[in-house]
Amino acid sequence: MANNLGYEFKKGLWQELPPFRLVLGLCPTLAVTNSAVNGLAMGMATIFVLFTSNILISLVRRTISSQVRIPAYVVIIATLVTVADLFLAAVFPAISKSLGPYIPLIVVNCIILGRAEAFAQKNSILPTAADTLGIGIGFILSLTLMGTIREILGFGSIFGVKLLGSWFEPWIVMILPAGAFLVFGGLVALVNWISSRKTEKAAEAAMSR
Amino acid sequence: MELILIFISASLINNFVLTYFLGMTTFVMTLTAAATWPIYNYVLVKFNVPFLQYVAFIIIIAALVQFVEMYIRKASPSLYRALGIFLPLITTNCAVLGLALFMVMREYSFLESIVFGFATGAGFTLAIVMMSGIREELEFADIPKHFQGISITLIIAGMMALAFMGFAGLIRG
Numbered sequence: 567m568a569n570n571l572g573y574e575f576k577k578g579l580w581q582e583l584p585p586f587r588l589v590l591g592l593c594p595t596l597a598v599t600n601s602a603v604n605g606l607a608m609g610m611a612t613i614f615v616l617f618t619s620n621i622l623i624s625l626v627r628r629t630i631s632s633q634v635r636i637p638a639y640v641v642i643i644a645t646l647v648t649v650a651d652l653f654l655a656a657v658f659p660a661i662s663k664s665l666g667p668y669i670p671l672i673v674v675n676c677i678i679l680g681r682a683e684a685f686a687q688k689n690s691i692l693p694t695a696a697d698t699l700g701i702g703i704g705f706i707l708s709l710t711l712m713g714t715i716r717e718i719l720g721f722g723s724i725f726g727v728k729l730l731g732s733w734f735e736p737w738i739v740m741i742l743p744a745g746a747f748l749v750f751g752g753l754v755a756l757v758n759w760i761s762s763r764k765t766e767k768a769a770e771a772a773m774s775r
Numbered sequence: 776m777e778l779i780l781i782f783i784s785a786s787l788i789n790n791f792v793l794t795y796f797l798g799m800t801t802f803v804m805t806l807t808a809a810a811t812w813p814i815y816n817y818v819l820v821k822f823n824v825p826f827l828q829y830v831a832f833i834i835i836i837a838a839l840v841q842f843v844e845m846y847i848r849k850a851s852p853s854l855y856r857a858l859g860i861f862l863p864l865i866t867t868n869c870a871v872l873g874l875a876l877f878m879v880m881r882e883y884s885f886l887e888s889i890v891f892g893f894a895t896g897a898g899f900t901l902a903i904v905m906m907s908g909i910r911e912e913l914e915f916a917d918i919p920k921h922f923q924g925i926s927i928t929l930i931i932a933g934m935m936a937l938a939f940m941g942f943a944g945l946i947r948g
Protein backbone atom coordinates (compact mmCIF):
# COMPACT_ATOMS: atom_id res chain seq x y z
CA MET A 567 0.00 0.00 0.00
CA ALA A 568 2.68 2.48 1.06
CA ASN A 569 4.74 1.45 -1.95
CA ASN A 570 1.78 2.08 -4.20
CA LEU A 571 1.20 5.53 -2.73
CA GLY A 572 4.85 6.35 -3.31
CA TYR A 573 4.52 5.34 -6.94
CA GLU A 574 1.33 7.36 -7.45
CA PHE A 575 3.13 10.37 -6.01
CA LYS A 576 6.37 9.99 -7.91
CA LYS A 577 4.90 9.42 -11.36
CA GLY A 578 3.72 13.05 -11.52
CA LEU A 579 7.25 14.32 -11.07
CA TRP A 580 8.78 12.82 -14.18
CA GLN A 581 6.93 9.98 -15.89
CA GLU A 582 3.66 11.91 -16.22
CA LEU A 583 5.01 15.43 -15.74
CA PRO A 584 1.92 17.39 -16.75
CA PRO A 585 2.94 20.10 -19.20
CA PHE A 586 5.97 18.45 -20.79
CA ARG A 587 4.89 14.81 -20.89
CA LEU A 588 1.09 14.77 -20.91
CA VAL A 589 0.96 18.14 -22.73
CA LEU A 590 -2.05 19.19 -20.68
CA GLY A 591 -2.73 22.52 -19.02
CA LEU A 592 -1.02 24.52 -21.74
CA CYS A 593 -3.13 27.64 -21.31
CA PRO A 594 -1.69 28.68 -17.90
CA THR A 595 1.73 27.23 -18.77
CA LEU A 596 2.06 29.55 -21.74
CA ALA A 597 0.14 32.58 -20.54
CA VAL A 598 1.36 33.41 -17.03
CA THR A 599 4.95 32.21 -16.89
CA ASN A 600 6.52 35.56 -17.81
CA SER A 601 8.13 35.68 -14.35
CA ALA A 602 9.10 33.09 -11.76
CA VAL A 603 6.72 34.51 -9.15
CA ASN A 604 3.74 34.32 -11.49
CA GLY A 605 4.58 30.75 -12.43
CA LEU A 606 4.87 29.75 -8.78
CA ALA A 607 1.60 31.49 -7.82
CA MET A 608 -0.26 29.90 -10.71
CA GLY A 609 1.13 26.49 -9.75
CA MET A 610 0.03 26.97 -6.12
CA ALA A 611 -3.50 28.00 -7.14
CA THR A 612 -3.72 25.03 -9.49
CA ILE A 613 -2.49 22.49 -6.93
CA PHE A 614 -5.05 23.79 -4.42
CA VAL A 615 -7.91 23.33 -6.88
CA LEU A 616 -6.52 20.04 -8.19
CA PHE A 617 -6.07 18.54 -4.74
CA THR A 618 -9.35 19.65 -3.13
CA SER A 619 -11.56 19.00 -6.16
CA ASN A 620 -10.15 15.53 -6.74
CA ILE A 621 -10.54 14.60 -3.06
CA LEU A 622 -14.18 15.73 -3.26
CA ILE A 623 -14.73 13.87 -6.51
CA SER A 624 -13.18 10.75 -5.02
CA LEU A 625 -15.55 11.07 -2.04
CA VAL A 626 -18.71 11.42 -4.15
CA ARG A 627 -17.63 9.07 -6.93
CA ARG A 628 -20.25 6.44 -6.06
CA THR A 629 -23.12 8.94 -5.68
CA ILE A 630 -22.81 10.67 -9.07
CA SER A 631 -24.14 8.66 -11.98
CA SER A 632 -21.80 8.49 -14.92
CA GLN A 633 -24.11 10.33 -17.37
CA VAL A 634 -23.96 13.59 -15.43
CA ARG A 635 -20.47 13.26 -14.02
CA ILE A 636 -18.74 15.82 -16.24
CA PRO A 637 -21.12 18.73 -15.43
CA ALA A 638 -21.00 17.75 -11.75
CA TYR A 639 -17.18 17.73 -11.73
CA VAL A 640 -17.05 21.03 -13.57
CA VAL A 641 -19.33 22.67 -11.02
CA ILE A 642 -17.18 21.35 -8.15
CA ILE A 643 -14.05 22.63 -9.86
CA ALA A 644 -15.60 26.04 -10.69
CA THR A 645 -16.67 26.50 -7.05
CA LEU A 646 -13.17 25.76 -5.77
CA VAL A 647 -11.64 28.07 -8.37
CA THR A 648 -13.93 30.83 -7.09
CA VAL A 649 -12.60 30.15 -3.57
CA ALA A 650 -9.00 30.32 -4.78
CA ASP A 651 -9.66 33.48 -6.77
CA LEU A 652 -11.32 35.33 -3.87
CA PHE A 653 -8.55 34.18 -1.51
CA LEU A 654 -5.82 35.47 -3.84
CA ALA A 655 -7.64 38.77 -4.40
CA ALA A 656 -7.98 39.29 -0.63
CA VAL A 657 -4.52 38.17 0.52
CA PHE A 658 -2.22 38.78 -2.48
CA PRO A 659 -3.92 41.54 -4.50
CA ALA A 660 -0.81 42.26 -6.59
CA ILE A 661 -0.41 38.65 -7.74
CA SER A 662 -4.14 38.32 -8.34
CA LYS A 663 -4.00 41.40 -10.56
CA SER A 664 -1.02 40.23 -12.59
CA LEU A 665 -2.56 36.78 -13.18
CA GLY A 666 -5.83 38.42 -14.27
CA PRO A 667 -8.32 36.14 -16.02
CA TYR A 668 -5.97 33.16 -15.89
CA ILE A 669 -6.99 32.23 -12.34
CA PRO A 670 -10.64 31.67 -13.40
CA LEU A 671 -9.35 29.80 -16.44
CA ILE A 672 -8.15 27.06 -14.06
CA VAL A 673 -11.77 25.86 -14.42
CA VAL A 674 -10.99 24.58 -17.90
CA ASN A 675 -7.47 23.34 -17.07
CA CYS A 676 -7.41 19.87 -18.62
CA ILE A 677 -5.08 18.53 -15.91
CA ILE A 678 -7.80 18.80 -13.28
CA LEU A 679 -10.65 17.24 -15.24
CA GLY A 680 -8.14 14.79 -16.70
CA ARG A 681 -7.04 13.57 -13.25
CA ALA A 682 -10.69 13.37 -12.15
CA GLU A 683 -11.56 11.21 -15.16
CA ALA A 684 -8.41 9.11 -15.18
CA PHE A 685 -7.86 8.67 -11.46
CA ALA A 686 -10.12 10.19 -8.80
CA GLN A 687 -13.35 8.65 -10.05
CA LYS A 688 -11.89 5.16 -9.75
CA ASN A 689 -9.81 5.43 -6.58
CA SER A 690 -10.28 6.10 -2.88
CA ILE A 691 -9.01 9.20 -1.08
CA LEU A 692 -5.45 8.19 -0.17
CA PRO A 693 -4.23 7.19 -3.64
CA THR A 694 -6.06 10.20 -5.08
CA ALA A 695 -4.28 12.51 -2.66
CA ALA A 696 -0.89 10.99 -3.56
CA ASP A 697 -1.64 11.19 -7.28
CA THR A 698 -2.83 14.80 -7.30
CA LEU A 699 -0.01 15.98 -5.01
CA GLY A 700 2.56 14.40 -7.33
CA ILE A 701 1.02 15.83 -10.47
CA GLY A 702 0.47 19.20 -8.76
CA ILE A 703 4.06 19.49 -7.51
CA GLY A 704 5.30 18.49 -10.97
CA PHE A 705 3.15 21.25 -12.41
CA ILE A 706 4.42 23.86 -9.90
CA LEU A 707 8.04 22.94 -10.65
CA SER A 708 7.46 23.09 -14.41
CA LEU A 709 5.72 26.47 -14.26
CA THR A 710 8.39 27.92 -11.97
CA LEU A 711 11.12 26.61 -14.28
CA MET A 712 9.42 28.17 -17.32
CA GLY A 713 8.95 31.43 -15.41
CA THR A 714 12.58 31.46 -14.25
CA ILE A 715 13.99 30.90 -17.73
CA ARG A 716 11.76 33.57 -19.25
CA GLU A 717 12.45 36.05 -16.45
CA ILE A 718 16.24 35.62 -16.73
CA LEU A 719 16.18 36.11 -20.49
CA GLY A 720 13.46 38.77 -20.56
CA PHE A 721 14.35 40.92 -17.55
CA GLY A 722 17.75 39.61 -16.39
CA SER A 723 16.36 38.82 -12.95
CA ILE A 724 15.04 35.92 -10.81
CA PHE A 725 12.03 36.35 -8.50
CA GLY A 726 12.42 40.10 -9.03
CA VAL A 727 16.09 40.11 -7.92
CA LYS A 728 18.41 41.62 -10.51
CA LEU A 729 20.82 38.90 -11.58
CA LEU A 730 22.58 40.17 -14.66
CA GLY A 731 24.32 43.54 -14.87
CA SER A 732 23.62 46.46 -17.15
CA TRP A 733 25.68 44.83 -19.91
CA PHE A 734 22.80 42.44 -20.47
CA GLU A 735 20.34 43.47 -23.15
CA PRO A 736 16.98 41.91 -22.14
CA TRP A 737 15.22 39.77 -24.74
CA ILE A 738 11.81 41.42 -24.60
CA VAL A 739 10.39 38.67 -26.81
CA MET A 740 10.83 36.14 -23.99
CA ILE A 741 8.19 37.79 -21.80
CA LEU A 742 5.76 37.99 -24.75
CA PRO A 743 3.53 35.07 -25.84
CA ALA A 744 5.97 34.15 -28.63
CA GLY A 745 8.71 33.57 -26.05
CA ALA A 746 6.43 31.24 -24.10
CA PHE A 747 5.99 28.99 -27.13
CA LEU A 748 9.71 29.02 -27.93
CA VAL A 749 10.82 28.19 -24.35
CA PHE A 750 8.14 25.53 -23.98
CA GLY A 751 9.06 23.91 -27.30
CA GLY A 752 12.71 23.87 -26.26
CA LEU A 753 11.90 22.32 -22.88
CA VAL A 754 9.77 19.58 -24.47
CA ALA A 755 12.73 18.73 -26.70
CA LEU A 756 15.02 18.72 -23.64
CA VAL A 757 12.71 16.33 -21.78
CA ASN A 758 12.62 14.07 -24.86
CA TRP A 759 16.42 14.13 -25.01
CA ILE A 760 16.87 13.28 -21.32
CA SER A 761 14.40 10.43 -21.39
CA SER A 762 15.83 8.92 -24.58
CA ARG A 763 19.30 9.06 -23.00
CA LYS A 764 17.93 7.29 -19.94
CA THR A 765 16.50 4.45 -22.01
CA GLU A 766 19.74 4.18 -23.99
CA LYS A 767 21.75 3.91 -20.77
CA ALA A 768 19.38 1.29 -19.40
CA ALA A 769 19.75 -0.66 -22.64
CA GLU A 770 23.55 -0.42 -22.45
CA ALA A 771 23.54 -1.60 -18.83
CA ALA A 772 21.37 -4.55 -19.80
CA MET A 773 23.76 -5.39 -22.67
CA SER A 774 26.92 -5.34 -20.57
CA ARG A 775 25.41 -7.58 -17.91
CA MET B 776 -6.47 4.43 -59.07
CA GLU B 777 -7.90 3.25 -55.79
CA LEU B 778 -5.06 4.92 -53.92
CA ILE B 779 -5.79 8.23 -55.60
CA LEU B 780 -9.44 7.85 -54.66
CA ILE B 781 -8.55 7.18 -51.02
CA PHE B 782 -6.20 10.12 -51.04
CA ILE B 783 -8.81 12.50 -52.42
CA SER B 784 -11.61 11.33 -50.16
CA ALA B 785 -9.43 11.39 -47.04
CA SER B 786 -8.05 14.83 -47.70
CA LEU B 787 -11.46 16.23 -48.58
CA ILE B 788 -13.16 14.62 -45.61
CA ASN B 789 -10.43 15.75 -43.28
CA ASN B 790 -10.74 19.28 -44.52
CA PHE B 791 -14.48 19.04 -44.23
CA VAL B 792 -14.20 18.08 -40.57
CA LEU B 793 -11.66 20.77 -39.94
CA THR B 794 -13.79 23.47 -41.52
CA TYR B 795 -16.93 22.41 -39.72
CA PHE B 796 -15.25 22.06 -36.37
CA LEU B 797 -13.74 25.50 -36.65
CA GLY B 798 -16.98 26.96 -37.90
CA MET B 799 -18.59 25.42 -34.84
CA THR B 800 -16.07 27.05 -32.52
CA THR B 801 -16.77 30.48 -34.00
CA PHE B 802 -20.49 29.80 -33.71
CA VAL B 803 -20.23 28.64 -30.10
CA MET B 804 -18.09 31.67 -29.22
CA THR B 805 -20.61 34.10 -30.70
CA LEU B 806 -23.44 32.32 -28.89
CA THR B 807 -21.45 32.34 -25.65
CA ALA B 808 -20.97 36.08 -25.87
CA ALA B 809 -24.68 36.56 -26.62
CA ALA B 810 -25.78 34.33 -23.73
CA THR B 811 -23.32 35.26 -20.97
CA TRP B 812 -23.66 39.04 -21.39
CA PRO B 813 -27.37 39.30 -20.39
CA ILE B 814 -26.96 36.71 -17.65
CA TYR B 815 -24.00 38.53 -16.14
CA ASN B 816 -25.50 42.01 -16.40
CA TYR B 817 -29.16 41.26 -15.65
CA VAL B 818 -28.91 38.35 -13.23
CA LEU B 819 -25.54 38.19 -11.49
CA VAL B 820 -25.03 41.96 -11.13
CA LYS B 821 -28.66 42.62 -10.30
CA PHE B 822 -28.74 40.11 -7.46
CA ASN B 823 -25.27 41.20 -6.37
CA VAL B 824 -23.61 37.80 -6.80
CA PRO B 825 -20.93 38.46 -9.47
CA PHE B 826 -18.62 36.06 -7.62
CA LEU B 827 -20.74 33.23 -9.03
CA GLN B 828 -19.67 34.17 -12.54
CA TYR B 829 -17.23 31.27 -13.07
CA VAL B 830 -19.79 28.66 -12.07
CA ALA B 831 -22.50 30.39 -14.10
CA PHE B 832 -20.35 30.83 -17.23
CA ILE B 833 -19.11 27.27 -17.35
CA ILE B 834 -22.65 25.94 -16.97
CA ILE B 835 -23.90 28.24 -19.75
CA ILE B 836 -21.07 27.16 -22.05
CA ALA B 837 -21.57 23.46 -21.30
CA ALA B 838 -25.31 23.80 -21.93
CA LEU B 839 -24.76 25.67 -25.20
CA VAL B 840 -22.32 23.07 -26.46
CA GLN B 841 -24.79 20.36 -25.46
CA PHE B 842 -27.56 22.08 -27.47
CA VAL B 843 -25.32 22.51 -30.50
CA GLU B 844 -24.39 18.84 -30.22
CA MET B 845 -28.05 17.76 -30.03
CA TYR B 846 -28.92 19.93 -33.02
CA ILE B 847 -26.08 18.52 -35.14
CA ARG B 848 -26.96 14.95 -34.20
CA LYS B 849 -30.47 15.60 -35.47
CA ALA B 850 -29.58 17.70 -38.52
CA SER B 851 -26.50 15.90 -39.82
CA PRO B 852 -25.70 12.51 -38.25
CA SER B 853 -22.68 12.01 -40.53
CA LEU B 854 -21.11 15.28 -39.41
CA TYR B 855 -21.93 14.34 -35.82
CA ARG B 856 -20.05 11.05 -36.20
CA ALA B 857 -17.13 12.73 -37.93
CA LEU B 858 -16.68 15.30 -35.18
CA GLY B 859 -17.03 12.70 -32.42
CA ILE B 860 -15.38 13.54 -29.11
CA PHE B 861 -14.11 16.92 -30.32
CA LEU B 862 -17.53 18.52 -30.28
CA PRO B 863 -18.13 18.28 -26.49
CA LEU B 864 -14.51 19.26 -25.97
CA ILE B 865 -15.34 22.78 -27.19
CA THR B 866 -16.58 23.24 -23.60
CA THR B 867 -13.05 22.99 -22.26
CA ASN B 868 -11.56 25.23 -24.92
CA CYS B 869 -10.14 27.93 -22.71
CA ALA B 870 -10.65 30.52 -25.46
CA VAL B 871 -14.42 30.18 -24.96
CA LEU B 872 -14.39 30.78 -21.19
CA GLY B 873 -11.63 33.37 -21.63
CA LEU B 874 -13.87 35.25 -24.02
CA ALA B 875 -16.65 35.52 -21.43
CA LEU B 876 -14.17 36.63 -18.75
CA PHE B 877 -12.52 39.28 -20.93
CA MET B 878 -15.96 40.52 -21.91
CA VAL B 879 -16.79 41.17 -18.24
CA MET B 880 -13.34 42.63 -17.42
CA ARG B 881 -13.39 45.07 -20.32
CA GLU B 882 -17.03 46.03 -19.67
CA TYR B 883 -18.15 45.58 -23.27
CA SER B 884 -21.72 46.44 -24.31
CA PHE B 885 -23.97 43.69 -25.69
CA LEU B 886 -23.20 44.45 -29.34
CA GLU B 887 -19.48 44.85 -28.65
CA SER B 888 -19.49 41.45 -26.89
CA ILE B 889 -21.04 39.71 -29.89
CA VAL B 890 -18.57 41.27 -32.31
CA PHE B 891 -15.73 40.38 -29.90
CA GLY B 892 -16.97 36.77 -29.70
CA PHE B 893 -17.25 36.39 -33.46
CA ALA B 894 -13.88 38.02 -34.11
CA THR B 895 -12.12 35.86 -31.50
CA GLY B 896 -13.59 32.76 -33.14
CA ALA B 897 -12.55 33.94 -36.59
CA GLY B 898 -9.02 34.65 -35.37
CA PHE B 899 -8.83 31.19 -33.81
CA THR B 900 -9.95 29.66 -37.12
CA LEU B 901 -7.32 31.62 -39.05
CA ALA B 902 -4.53 30.56 -36.68
CA ILE B 903 -5.55 26.88 -36.76
CA VAL B 904 -5.86 26.77 -40.55
CA MET B 905 -2.42 28.34 -40.94
CA MET B 906 -0.99 25.93 -38.38
CA SER B 907 -2.44 22.87 -40.11
CA GLY B 908 -1.05 24.11 -43.44
CA ILE B 909 2.42 24.45 -41.97
CA ARG B 910 2.21 21.06 -40.26
CA GLU B 911 1.34 19.39 -43.56
CA GLU B 912 4.60 20.73 -45.00
CA LEU B 913 6.46 19.53 -41.90
CA GLU B 914 5.82 15.92 -42.92
CA PHE B 915 8.61 16.34 -45.47
CA ALA B 916 10.97 18.38 -43.32
CA ASP B 917 14.15 17.03 -41.75
CA ILE B 918 13.60 17.79 -38.05
CA PRO B 919 16.15 16.86 -35.33
CA LYS B 920 14.95 13.72 -33.51
CA HIS B 921 14.12 15.23 -30.12
CA PHE B 922 12.29 18.19 -31.63
CA GLN B 923 9.86 16.04 -33.58
CA GLY B 924 6.16 16.19 -32.75
CA ILE B 925 4.94 18.56 -30.07
CA SER B 926 8.19 20.44 -29.64
CA ILE B 927 8.48 21.69 -33.22
CA THR B 928 4.77 22.51 -33.30
CA LEU B 929 5.20 24.78 -30.29
CA ILE B 930 8.22 26.48 -31.79
CA ILE B 931 6.24 27.11 -34.97
CA ALA B 932 3.41 28.55 -32.86
CA GLY B 933 5.99 30.86 -31.29
CA MET B 934 7.11 32.05 -34.71
CA MET B 935 3.49 32.60 -35.75
CA ALA B 936 2.94 34.62 -32.57
CA LEU B 937 5.94 36.75 -33.54
CA ALA B 938 4.43 37.32 -36.98
CA PHE B 939 1.05 38.25 -35.48
CA MET B 940 2.80 40.78 -33.22
CA GLY B 941 3.26 42.80 -36.39
CA PHE B 942 -0.44 43.66 -36.23
CA ALA B 943 -0.15 45.05 -32.70
CA GLY B 944 0.39 48.67 -33.77
CA LEU B 945 -2.44 48.56 -36.28
CA ILE B 946 -5.24 49.98 -34.13
CA ARG B 947 -3.60 52.54 -31.89
CA GLY B 948 -1.85 53.87 -34.99
